[in-house]
Structure formats: C-alpha cells, structure tokens
Amino acid sequence: MLGPMNLPPPLDPARHALFIDFDGTLVELVDRPEDVRISPEAVQRLGVLQRQCAGAFALLSGRRIADLDRFLSPLAFAAGGIHGLERREEPGGPIVPLAGPAGLDPIRLVLSVGVTEEPRLRLEDKGTSLVVHYRGHPELEGAAVELVQRSVADEPGFAVMKGDNIVEVHLGGMDKGKALSAFMTREPFVGRVPVYLGDDTTDEFGFAAVKALNGVSIKVGNGPSEADYRLSCVDSVHRWLGSEPGLGADGMKEAS
Numbered sequence: 164m165l166g167p168m169n170l171p172p173p174l175d176p177a178r179h180a181l182f183i184d185f186d187g188t189l190v191e192l193v194d195r196p197e198d199v200r201i202s203p204e205a206v207q208r209l210g211v212l213q214r215q216c217a218g219a220f221a222l223l224s225g226r227r228i229a230d231l232d233r234f235l236s237p238l239a240f241a242a243g244g245i246h247g248l249e250r251r252e253e254p255g256g257p258i259v260p261l262a263g264p265a266g267l268d269p270i271r272l273v274l275s276v277g278v279t280e281e282p283r284l285r286l287e288d289k290g291t292s293l294v295v296h297y298r299g300h301p302e303l304e305g306a307a308v309e310l311v312q313r314s315v316a317d318e319p320g321f322a323v324m325k326g327d328n329i330v331e332v333h334l335g336g337m338d339k340g341k342a343l344s345a346f347m348t349r350e351p352f353v354g355r356v357p358v359y360l361g362d363d364t365t366d367e368f369g370f371a372a373v374k375a376l377n378g379v380s381i382k383v384g385n386g387p388s389e390a391d392y393r394l395s396c397v398d399s400v401h402r403w404l405g406s407e408p409g410l411g412a413d414g415m416k417e418a419s
C-alpha cells in the first residue's frame with residue numbers, strides 16, 4: 164500500500180527511461196490551462212536530463228504536443244500527446260496523429276450547448292479531444308460528468324476520461340500506459356528501466372504499464388494510487404529530477 168513517505172529511489176539516467184506527465188507534475192495546476200508556467204531553469208534541467216538519458220525521455224500528457232512545445236520552448240521532447248492519440252518518437256521529429264477529429268462534431272455541439280446553459284463549466288477544444296472543466300466549482304462535478312456522458316450516448320467508440328476537475332472525451336482505444344509500452348519497444352528506450360511520474364487518475368494507466376515492466380512508478384501529490392512511490396508536489400518533482408545521483412528526493416544522502 165502506498166504511504167505518504169514512500170520516497171522514490173534516485174534517478175539513474177544511465178539506466179532509466181524517463182516518462183513524465185505535464186499538468187500537476189511539472190507545472191502547478193491553475194484555473195485556466197493556458198496560464199500554466201514553468202521556469203527557464205526547470206526547462207534547462209529537463210534538457211540536461213534528456214541528454215543524460217541519451218534521449219530516453221518522453222512526456223506523456225493529455226495536452227497536444229504542440230502546446231507542450233510552446234510551454235517548454237526552446238526544447239522539444241519525444242512525447243505522447245492527447246493521452247497517446249498523437250505521438251512524436253524523437254525530439255524534432257514529426258507529430259503523428261493516431262486519430263483525427265472525425266466524429267467529434269455532434270459531441271462538440273452537445274457540449275457547447277451545455278456550457279452555454281451552465282457558464283461555470285468551460286469547454287476546452289483540443290481538436291481530437293474535448294474537455295469540460297469545472298475547477299473552482301466542485302459542486303458541478305456531477306453535472307460535468309452527466310453532460311459529457313450524454314454527449315457520447317449516441318456516439319460509439321468514444322472514451323470518457325475523468326481527470327483533475329475535468330471530464331474529457333476522445334476516440335477510445337489509447338491511454339498513457341499503451342503509449343509508454345510502445346515507446347519501450349524502441350530505441351533509445353528499449354532495454355532501460357521505465358520510470359513514470361504523474362499526479363492524476365489518467366496517470367494510473369502509466370503506473371500499471373511501468374509496473375508490468377518492473378519499473379518505478381511515482382505518484383505526485385495526495386490521493387489513492389497504484390504507484391509504488393510518492394512525491395508530495397511539483398516542487399519535490401523538480402528537486403528529485405535535479406538531485407545528484409546518491410541524493411534522495413529530500414536532498415539527503417541515501418542510506419547505503
């Protein structure tokens with residue numbers, strides 16, 4: 164059972180393949196998706212890790228890869244975007260969509276009407292995925308879930324995913340765990356020990372995939388999780404990522 168004090172072992176860039184979620188893991192959660200920020204120093208440190216891992220470093224996010232690029236400029240990373248529905252095998256490579264926007268229009272229409280009728284709900288349109296946000300209004304969780312479920316009632320093949328103060332809908336069949344497993348079959352990831360860090364329910368797919376490969380699963384923040392280790396917050400993630408080999412997440416020397 165994952166307890167509050169299960170600190171992860173130190174990162175070993177020579178051996179590990181690193182997979183990191185974005186919102187709530189590398190950046191603090193805020194009300195509006197476009198307002199998240201990451202410091203230039205943190206971006207620089209991610210670039211150092213990318214080199215130290217010989218490129219075996221991928222972001223796995225519900226965001227579009229193009230949006231991740233904007234926040235992490237001037238760097239670019241191998242990535243699975245929109246929960247793996249788009250993929251970039253290597254930094255600077257093409258972003259390959261595994262699914263398009265086809266079929267989302269009737270769902271979009273129902274959601275647009277719903278958020279007009281309840282303006283405290285907000286609709287984020289990612290093209291191949293639609294998200295209803297209710298951050299700041301926890302009492303609207305049920306209404307958001309009901310709205311999204313109603314929008315897909317006559318639209319088979321779409322998956323509804325519950326995240327942190329959001330309900331998301333996109334074509335079914337892909338998740339972060341499947342994206343991670345696909346990366347692990349290819350260079351430079353293959354043969355390494357996967358490490359996954361994430362904070363949200365959709366990251367549980369990543370934890371399951373990592374555990375099946377005898378890797379290191381790290382839950383960020385509170386809440387139940389199948390992960391083996393825990394870091395308390397975004398700051399502790401950056402401290403852990405930046406710590407020298409042999410130092411723990413708290414910066415203390417590991418017991419030998």
Ligand SMILES: O=P(O)(O)OC[C@H]1O[C@H](O[C@H]2O[C@H](CO)[C@@H](O)[C@H](O)[C@H]2O)[C@H](O)[C@@H](O)[C@@H]1O
Nearest residue numbers: 185186192193194196224225226298327328329
């Ligand atoms: O897989 P992730 O990288 O964690 O992306 C998941 C979703 O992140 C964004 O929503 C979350 O962050 C927002 C900004 O902090 C916050 O307002 C929202 O409540 C969070 O759920 C993004 O807007 C979604 O599209 C992603 O699917």
